[in-house]
Amino acid sequence: MFLPDLIHRSQRTPQPAANRPAALHIRHGKIIGVMDFDDVPGGCPTDDAANAVLMPGAVDTHVHVAEGFETTTRAAAAGGVTTIVVMPDETGAEAGPPARQPRWSAKAGSPMRPAGGTCFVDVGFWGGIDPGNVAGIDALAADGVLGFTCDVATNIRPALPVVAKLGLPLLVHAVLPGPSERAAATARASRGWISRLVGAAPDSSKYATYLAAHPKEAENEAIAVAIDLCRTFRVRMHILHLSSSDALTPLYHARASRLPISAETCPHYLTVVAEEIPDGATAFLCDPPIRERENREYLWASLAGGLIEMVVSDHPHVSSLQVGLAATWTEAKARGYTLNQLVDWMCRAPARLARLERKGAIEVGFDADLTICNPDATADAFVERTYLRGARVYERGKPMGLPTGQLLECRSS
Numbered sequence: 001m002f003l004p005d006l007i008h009r010s011q012r013t014p015q016p017a018a019n020r021p022a023a024l025h026i027r028h029g030k031i032i033g034v035m036d037f038d039d040v041p042g043g044c045p046t047d048d049a050a051n052a053v054l055m056p057g058a059v060d061t062h063v064h065v066a067e068g069f070e071t072t073t074r075a076a077a078a079g080g081v082t083t084i085v086v087m088p089d090e091t092g093a094e095a096g097p098p099a100r101q102p103r104w105s106a107k108a109g110s111p112m113r114p115a116g117g118t119c120f121v122d123v124g125f126w127g128g129i130d131p132g133n134v135a136g137i138d139a140l141a142a143d144g145v146l147g148f149t150c151d152v153a154t155n156i157r158p159a160l161p162v163v164a165k166l167g168l169p170l171l172v173h174a175v176l177p178g179p180s181e182r183a184a185a186t187a188r189a190s191r192g193w194i195s196r197l198v199g200a201a202p203d204s205s206k207y208a209t210y211l212a213a214h215p216k217e218a219e220n221e222a223i224a225v226a227i228d229l230c231r232t233f234r235v236r237m238h239i240l241h242l243s244s245s246d247a248l249t250p251l252y253h254a255r256a257s258r259l260p261i262s263a264e265t266c267p268h269y270l271t272v273v274a275e276e277i278p279d280g281a282t283a284f285l286c287d288p289p290i291r292e293r294e295n296r297e298y299l300w301a302s303l304a305g306g307l308i309e310m311v312v313s314d315h316p317h318v319s320s321l322q323v324g325l326a327a328t329w330t331e332a333k334a335r336g337y338t339l340n341q342l343v344d345w346m347c348r349a350p351a352r353l354a355r356l357e358r359k360g361a362i363e364v365g366f367d368a369d370l371t372i373c374n375p376d377a378t379a380d381a382f383v384e385r386t387y388l389r390g391a392r393v394y395e396r397g398k399p400m401g402l403p404t405g406q407l408l409e410c411r412s413s
Contacts, residue, residue: 002027003041004027004041004044007023007041007044007045007047008026008047008390009024010048010049010051012052012339013034013054014362016340019340022036022054023035023036023037023039023040025039032364034362047372049384053372053373056343056348056362057083057347057359057370057387057388058082058324058346058350060312060321060346061353062313063076063085063086063312063313064314065086070119070120072321073121073123073403075321077386077400078322079321082388083121084123084124085125085408087149088126118403120400120404121393122359123405123408124409125145125146126147129148129150131150131156131159134159137166138162141166143409145168145410146355146356146408146409146410147353147355148163148171149240151172151173152174152226152229157229160235164233164234164235167236169353170238172238173240174219174226174239175287176222177218179215179218180214183212183214187212205280207279210285211291216246216291219243219244219246223247227259230254230259231254234260235260236260237261238264239261239262239263239264241314242263242264243266243288243290244291244295245294245299245302248302248307248308251307252307255307263309264310265299267313267327267328268286269299270299270300273291273292274290274292300335304337310349311328312324325346325383328345339375343361347359347360355410368387369387370386370387370390372387381396384396
């Protein structure tokens with residue numbers, strides 16, 4: 001029997017059945033035992049979290065690296081996130097190694113390597129699908145992307161048989177431009193003829209104006225298209241950044257029909273409501289938009305019921321990597337949800353989506369990616385310490401150590 005080289009223990013460790021006291025035996029960065037709290041071999045280095053919660057590090061599968069890998073992964077570690085999966089940047093402006101600004105798409109190739117020694121957490125990548133270069137999809141898969149992402153507004157049908165054959169997930173940006181264009185035309189027509197004559201425009205600083213310009217139909221119609229494509233090609237499909245509660249019913253019927261489709265939502269859709277956004281507050285503008293209070297409660301109910309499976313940041317939008325876990329817990333606790341549910345939504349389910357078999361749970365054989373948090377603290381003090389493979393990468397109030405994050409790759413069969 002192997003002896004541990006490190007112990008992490010707490011009186012409150014979320015497990016699938018319940019929270020319980022536990023001592024995690026760790027060897028070479030992996031969990032080799034989930035033992036009773038007092039099962040600590042003499043002389044073994046021990047991190048005792050006492051009554052703080054010892055939970056898996058969060059897995060965020062929807063991250064944009066706009067500020068560079070070092071800054072982004074620092075924020076992740078400070079927010080209790082130990083694994084991120086990066087979205088391709090269709091503008092080509094994604095921050096990356098010098099002279100290798102990557103798009104991670106079939107069109108641009110796959111220069112998917114962050115600069116060595118710059119990542120404080122583990123990093124994987126989604127590959128962007130270019131419908132004009134279907135042959136490039138196989139190359140991305142060979143280069144280790146964890147799956148693919150696309151915009152349902154483009155003609156992605158030629159790529160779907162290839163993706164389905166590879167068996168990797170396809171993440172869909174499910175927003176169509178048509179409904180927003182129709183909303184804009186309706187708004188123009190509703191203005192008086194004098195306003196149209198002098199070119200007066202509605203007050204664009206009002207959040208209500210922005211929300212009206214991004215109606216639920218833009219998501220609803222796109223998700224209907226995604227469901228139809230999933231049914232036709234049987235590709236493993238995942239809906240990104242769901243904000244429209246009206247799309248929940250067709251998603252329910254698709255799942256009831258055993259289609260391989262899932263959905264995520266984001267902390268900003270669960271914690272902020274349109275009625276409380278001040279006019280002119282541009283930091284709250286995102287697409288899909290933050291919607292009304294009633295819409296938010298439908299999202300929470302669907303999350304609790306399992307129709308929406310996970311919560312991810314969609315960083316760098318309103319909710320960032322650093323506050324997403326804490327903000328989601330604040331609202332979840334207010335509704336009577338549990339830490340186990342939080343772990344399901346922000347650790348286990350995203351890890352399953354990306355097929356990261358050693359991430360997102362406290363189980364034997366898993367990486368010792370851990371977060372120690374105070375569930376009774378304010379959001380800015382929620383995360384106390386973060387560990388990657390057992391080693392501390394963040395502790396509140398202390399300087400961070402050297403980055404030890406690794407590149408995560410998938411080798412499809």
